[in-house]
Amino acid sequence: MNDKTAPRPGGRSARVQTAVHSAVREIQKKFEHERLTVPSIAARAGVNPTTIYRRWGTLDSLLADVALERMQPEQIPEDFGNLHDDLANWMEAFIDEMASDPGRAMLREVLGTQGHACTGKCDNYIRQQIEVITKRADDRREKSLAVDEVVQFIVAPLMYRMLFSDETSKEKEIESLIRTTISNTE
Template identity: 50%
Template sequence: MHHAVRTLLEEMPREELTVPQVAARAGVTPSTIYRRWGDLPALLADVALQRFHPDNGPADMGSLRSDLQTWAQGYQEEMSSAPGRAMTRDVLASNDARSPACQCAAITRSQIQMILDRAVERGETPPDINIVMDNVVAPLIYRLLFDDAPIDPAFARSRMAMLLDPGR
């Protein structure tokens, strides 16, 4: 089903996508989709969630600062891309009781936690994960959702610098 959705989205605008089209491409009946996902937004959110799962853990650049800045820059680039923005909209449009938005937050938290755990293993003192979420992730997502102005490519890095160097 996911492959059918991704393929169709490459061929047509999201607004034109329908459950019968996805079902036909996947070789199932529309009722199969309705039984499993309930509606098209829930299916789109499920497909989007799969894209939120990174292929591997965050890069180990040798220090907490480098790891967090590299991760934040990559996160900003992914989320501010056209597919990233579409994924975010799909996740938020879903009425799925399993809360795709919370699942996205859990994926993001796990990536950050890997970086923080690695820093502790190196003898560094990392900030609390909620501080990273509140000071870096939240402002970025807010800007992506509620502002159509382009985001400065250095936005996430500057937020991370403010977090790590509060006196700056």
């Protein structure tokens, strides 16, 4: 039995998503945000606007989906030999990316959408990266942290500061949060 409701990997669904995402990114590079409309995106992507509405529902949902695609990690965090250095290097790269103009725009798009689907995916991407780091620490038999501890005591304060005070955390602040979190869990 063939389930026609499940998306096929590759196939037309993937081609439509790729074309629409590419169209959004092209328009974002060339024009002001006001020029981003479903009809303009559909025309550039070579699809009918109803295809976009049927798949994404709203322009905001589409923009959040494009932003999420950019947020999805392309590689696993680099191994620096110990939990502290792995976390410090990953956090510095993550905060640098999120604090950049494109990173902040992406965060606004994701956080500005209705519902939990987009923010839930962001959380999953971050947690997947942290799981790699904490599993390495476990495999090396060093003191590790739970993913929730890293999110609550390291990621959350840094993101809060960046989102609500427009500050970018310095290496020293990242270092302090990591050291405090590791020492408080021992």
